[in-house]
Amino acid sequence: MNRIIQQCARFGSSRNGRCSPEKHAEVQSRTVDQDPADVTVVLDQTQYLKGKxxxxxxxxxxxxxxxxxxxxxxxxxxxxxxxxxxxxxxxxxxxxxxxxxxxxxxxxxxxxxxxxxxxxxxxxxxxxxxxxxxxxxxxxxxxxxxxxxxxxxxxxxxxxxxxxxxxxxxxxxxxxxxxxxxxxxxxxxxxxxxxxxxxxxxxxxxxxxxxxxxxxxxxxxxxxxxxxxxxxxxxxxxxxxxxxxxKAPRIWHLLKTVDWLGILFGAAAVIPATTVIKEGDRFGWNSPTVIGLGCMSGFCALVFVILGCMDRGLRPIVPFRLFRNPRVAITYAVNFFVGFAYDDMLCFMPLYLVLARGKSPLVAGALMVPFVTTHGLQLFASGAMVDWLTKRGHESIPYFMLFGSVLGTASMAVLGGVDTKLPTWVNIMLTVVFGLGTGSIMQTSVTAIRNEVSAEDAAVAIGSRNVIGFLGGSIGTAVGSQLVQWRLQARLPSHLHSFADYVFARPDLSELAPKDQGLAQNATSGSLKTVFLASCAVFGLCVILCTQLVLKSRTKDIWQGLRSVTASGAGTPQPRRSVEDMRDGEPAKTNHAEP
CATH class of the missing domain: 1.20.1250.20 (MFS general substrate transporter like domains)
Known part of the structure; x- marks a missing residue:
């Protein structure tokens, strides 16, 4: 216990490097009357660095x-x-x-x-x-x-x-x-x-x-x-x-705090689900294999949720109590949908450029660079702008997320909804707009979640956000693959149905008869546009969810202003707290106030 308090005194949460009295009392309260083996199961790893x-x-x-x-x-x-x-x-x-x-x-x-x-x-x-x-x-x-x-x-x-x-x-x-x-x-x-x-x-x-x-x-x-x-x-x-x-004697005790059942049932829910989505046609949708995998996935998902809601003395993989905060729940949902659309773009846009637009694989890769460049630059720019606005007392994260959702929806609507072939430069500009949208959301969502939870929940909350994003990508690529094959089989004549099975290997269209080449290219273009329309739909859901975040932010500002006026006797409303005024590990109270 003394070692923990000394560590806290040395690497405290305040910016001057010392532990605040509140943090000291919190550490003491967690360690008094506990068995030594139970102390510091969750390490306090906060260590603010400077300079080199x-x-x-x-x-x-x-x-x-x-x-x-x-x-x-x-x-x-x-x-x-x-x-x-x-x-x-x-x-x-x-x-x-x-x-x-x-x-x-x-x-x-x-x-x-x-x-x-x-x-x-x-x-x-x-x-x-x-x-x-x-x-x-x-x-x-x-x-x-x-x-x-x-x-x-x-x-x-x-x-x-x-x-x-x-x-x-x-x-x-x-x-x-x-x-x-x-x-x-x-x-x-x-x-x-x-x-x-x-x-x-x-x-x-x-x-x-x-x-x-x-x-x-x-x-x-x-x-x-x-x-x-x-x-x-x-x-x-x-x-x-x-x-x-x-040390080695403590390893076994610490491993007993891990929610191994949650890990097992979570993986057992995801893997069968993606298998059913991707291989349903090959196995047969009414086959015992598909039905059994679907039932297994649903059962394991139900058990995973129940385990996450129970108080078993363990730290759950995804603590569902975090979803009680509506801002956290909405941000998680947005991350799922953005992951769905983003990984579909990475997986299917190069395929579209090669098979539908006739580009070589190397040229297709080069044409993807503007998209990922814009996405990467926007990650940096949005983070810097959020910091700048926060220091001046403005809550900007919901607006960045709404801005990104609108851009993603608009770009995918044009890319998937226009029947005629767009010029290559227009296609690239649409991917750039899409990159602006995803870059605006992915960066700010991390900060949004961190501002809503305590230091003790920070790692698991951010980890849950990342899990949900990758889960969206996994399901998105599985759904996209199935959509492409379904649409190809519906558009192609019967003698070209085998083309649908090999489309992701990018078959050489020159091996087909000239008439069949045009059919295959047009069918591939239309099938991949279906994936882009699916991305448009999920981004549309992001617009709805982010609008809710903006409305909650505006309502919160009005409510805080009224409370400040009441507290000060109809005086000037108190200024909003900025991030540097917050104690480390304690979420801003302004983030949780609800009317």
Missing amino acids: MLAAATVALNFAVFTAFVDLMAVSSLMPAISESLHAEKTITWAMTAMLDGAVVGQCVFGYLSDIFTRRAMLLWALCLYAIGALGCALCSLRENTVAFFVLRAMIGIATGSITNLVNIAQFDYVPPERRGTFQGFQGPSFFAAAVVGLLSAPALAQIRREDSQPGWTGLYYLEGSLAVVAAVLVGICLPSKESSP
């Missing part, structure tokens, strides 16, 4: 983000080459879906365990897992083992989800409240760099035929493994850790 230490930690964290996003950007361009090497033309979309399913699990587990074993330790483990998965994917080309490849893709997904989640959480540990939006926005340049490397190098490597019997696409996985090693070195050197990892 903050710069070094920022570089290390953002390099880890860059490493994780390289794979996410490259997978769509690699799918045709991988499907040819592994003879997986009909199942290659699992390369994306397995990764996203794994990311959902990784978001749950690693972010959760970082409260026990420190952020740095779990980030190092995630990078090691990423390197092992990347090396394994490259070696799968030697044995042409499709199942092993998809399992290793899931392993990379676990690592990718863990890295992005841990970086978001760690930045709140190291950065003071008044600067969090700006530093969170530094992920934008990392995202841009990863997009350039992934989108351009993947199609170039896919065209290489090496003499050592390994196809060129394996080079990207060797690159990813090397980047992971460099990132692990930077994290180990540059990231400080206020608390040390628990």
